Amino acid sequence: MKQTRSPFRAVSQHRHFVFVAAAALSTLGLFCLSPLSSTPTTWHIAFRLLPPTSDSVDFYSSPQVIAPNLLAHEFIEGGRLKATIGGRHPIRSLIADAEARWDNLNKRQSTTLSAAVKEYRRRYGRQPPIGFEKWYEFAQSVNFKLIDEFDQIDRDITPFLALPPHIIRRRIVLASKDDHSYHFTIKGGNSSISGPLAHWDIAAEFGKLIEPFVKNLPDMRFYVSGHDGGPTILPEDMRLAVNRVLKQGKRLTEDEVTHLEDLERNPRRGVANACLEDPVTFYPSALPERNLHTHSFISDHHQSMSFCANPAILNNPTKRHGYFAYDVPHQRLASPLFVQSQPQAGGAILHPALQSYLPAEKYHSRFGPIVPWQNRSEKVFWRGRTTGEWFNRAHDWRFSHRIRIHTLATPGGNLTDPNVTPKVEVLVEDGLDGSVRPQTYSRDTLNEKYMDVSLIGGPVQCADSEKDHTCQDMANGLTWGKETGWEAGLSNNYLLDIDGNGWSSRFQRLMTSGAVIFKMTIFPEWNSDWLVPYYHYVPIQTDYSDLYDALAFFIGTPDGLPGHDDLAEKIGAQAHRFTVEQWRPEDMQVYIYRLLLEYVRMVSEETDAATTA
Template sequence: MAIYLGFLFIGAVFYMRVQANLGVGSSQRPASRAPSYVYATLVLLVIFLGWSQTSQTTKVLNSHPIDLLAKNASVQSNAWLEQASKSQTLTEGVEEYRRRYQRNPPPGFDAWYNYAKSRLSVVMDDYDTIIEDLRPFWGLSPAQIRLLSRQVVSDPFNEVSELVVRNGSATLGPNFLPTHRWMLDGVLDLIKNFTQYLPDMDLAFNLNDEPRVAVPYRRLQELRDAGSGNHIKSSVSHNWGKDRAKTWLKPEDVEPTTFFKDHSRTNSFSIGSIACPPTSYAQRVHAWDASRLCTSCAAPHSNGVFLSNWTLSGSPCHQPDLRNLHGFYLSPAAFKPSHELLPIFSQSKVEGYADILYPSPWNYIDKVKYDANTSNNHPDPPFAEKENTLFWRGATSEGVSRRGSWKGMSRQRAVHLANNLTIDSRSPALLILLPHPSLPGKYAYQNLPSDPISALNLSLNISIVNGIARAWDNDGAAQDAEFGFAPQTDFQDHWRYRFLLDVDGAGYSGRFLAFLQSRSLPFRSGIFRAWWDGRLTAWQHFVPVDVRLHGLFSTLSYFMGAATPAGTIEGIMKEHLAAGEEIAEAGRLWAEKVLRKEDMEIYMFRLLLEWGRLTDDKRDEIGFMG
């Protein structure tokens, strides 16, 4: 009850602060003032979520939440597979496309379908990520898209480079950064097997890890509405428009143009949250006390301290505290965003950005590769034979630390949590779900009286490699004093460990796919999403962890087991190795089916056919009838 009353007080303070910010002369006053009931609703929502989170962590539980989460994930994954692989023939594929997307497929769909079938694609029908990424561009004319495609590559400041497809072959455009030649060459390699089926087009690729395009909410809705509704026609041409090559502008046709502003090394939260609804929590709260855990922010995507909705957990709209909890928001290293819809292809993005996702060359050309074998002394033993340890090695590449911002970055927080946490007046008391001390078969959240890692005998091996990177002012020295460092290790050493922690870097973590391919169990924490996220199910293929990391020890205790010393706490958590191995094996087998290099090609082929239609002057008159 005391905790609930605390949330009630926070809600009241929040209400008064919002009202104060809306007063005359406030620098944070919005352009239009919403009715008072909107703010009252927001306050009640904060209070309710706080109460809901509190009630979940104070009551006695009859079963462990992970049991239910894993069971639901299995059902969800099976349902996804069923709807993603309905069609067995080209005719069925065309019919399913029309049903799902309310359009005829683009020209060349037959070539794509045969390509996918010949490469034994499991996923034939669910390409919702492509459709959603491209939907706003139906609000721009083909000529506008082509002009913007030329303009975004016209100035080296933009850090965007192009690939040119003409007459069935692809080449690099005239302007590209030599440091990123590997990326563009990787794209050429990715599309080489199907370029002959593509229409003439220019493609603009983001050279930075960070996303680039954040369109304001109302404008984005207007653009998306143009791509919605039923657009099926009874008769369309199967051919691309004539003389497409002539419609694409040449470099000399435009002056150097930039739509971007350099916001590197500054807090980027408000730039991306502009895509949230005006009444969202993120749009109404312009500051957050970084020293406090916002349980009401986590509640919409949580079951107690356990992450229950991976997709929702990446949205900033209900999580204003994220501005202090990730390097991308705190201080991105290379960040040049625009609030105008621009045709930019990126390897990953966070919720709120309108970049077009494509399969990363990093994975396609094996920049990081799963290569376990006994001949190189890096076997991948069965799950039960691995070291019962959560392992992570990495650099401080998530963002550029300035004025102490490293204290909020995910990687540094993970290292601190794993190596330094003690319960004292300066540290938060973490609630950990353990067997109830007096009710057999029941569970309850408990506060440990000392260091949770020692109290639970958890094994974590989490360290920064080779010193601090990306630090300004005195932040490098401060981190040197705070952290110990580990030497560089061979990437193939990961397979020794039963549990592998994956944390975002400057973009999505390029090692996650290799973790999935192994016999270890990936624990994934992050806000970046890639082309394959829609194909994976949390708790079925990997273990999700909130970026706040407040549920990490409870989650790890479930799988690893908690052999607490006598007298520390009543009750010992039995290990759930079979459940952990089941998720690890499901993720490994699923990656072999839907995240192969062939699947990257198939996804890119379909994406570029859709892009070809969008940029065709006769896009409303062309398609594939079957």
């Protein structure tokens, strides 16, 4: 049977946009800020499975454009903006667009309960869950700011609303048997913890988060994974099928669910069979770059994390993320297991991650006040271990995402990686009109100016046997830095945040430092709906091909071309303010409270009975 072609993906590929409208039009691709209508649902547009309706996008006024006659850039697959030589620097417009979106996001929030209910109905096409009024009161009592922004919960919960109740019951039983999890039972307004990881400190911390409102929660049981990543992938055709039946007021049949979750329903290997198209053949970025003079930047961070829209992260050695190194055929199903991290197409339920979380007041109590911007080092700082995948002789460890950043920043490096060359072409601004042009520098010169990056601790997660000496090869083939503590890098203006086996648990803490965070990830945060790329942090591609360009833009070039230190300082301050005001324990509580109300409705035999009138 001929496969369905994604209509949005088909019409969005390789379009040109004039730069005067670029900032406004790019919002079409940014899920976290678009006020989306209930048909199609918020999460279908976010995943690029259905085109937006005519009233589903709020076009912001374009920021002031310098030299409006400069050449246009091009929005291309994988959520990227391809720079045109002679155009305005893309980061300028990405920052201006981000500022407009953040301003709009805050201005449009509901200020009354009735307005919040109305917005809920508009976004999700259904009534809020029972208990919504008390949730709203709690959110107001802790001065929660983004009262309408819970699209991530909708993305996680909606698939279950289309499953037959008996399948949901089976999934809950399966989650309860996870041998690396802790379990919460809420009964009569009290909570208790059980399960294999009940002794974990993080389980107790989770329990403390729900204490202020547990008396308002209905009886329930839920299961929280202790793993770094989620256990399942939810296919694109499943998401479309969910949308179809929910619009009809129905649920999927068991036969439909069985077919949609079948790993053999199409011939593609591994996670790629979760995509509507064969991503490796559909997008040219899945292959090594033919033109090394191409400069691109992430314009849609959510889409750039998708292996369907950005398949280079699957199998292009220079861009591959270690999560996909073995092409593991994850289960294709919706799992009611709560997880702290999962890929963009994950089928489990994200909860606020508590691992390494450090509230701002505790951060400053431990590390002192923020180091003044002008007193910091301009170099970008990162230290980390060789997590990210399991290394053996069947896989070239040199192409792991953490090892690639080390070799990029180290003399010599992996000479088989086309991004690690003796000479590097960097995008720089012409001082006369602000247009961009390429300028070539030696990699050693760039690293001397920009980089303070190193692996530490020796090789981990590698084979060490008589037949496989991968650990020893890594130990001999890499230069190792000194061990560091959490305080390392806090006096740098720029910090890298890079995935390990799952998401990086450092992100919140690094943002609190007031530095600019260059973030390379394929894992959405639980609060990604609240974070705006280029306003709170700077997203970086998995091959780091945009890193030198971004550093040159903010810091300036080795030969003295000026950078935009003022814009960098502003982003760092905005990041710090976000963690102080909107990444508090109270914000996590508001999220969990609402998530649990949605979860109760999800597992209810009769969904309507768990819905407000």
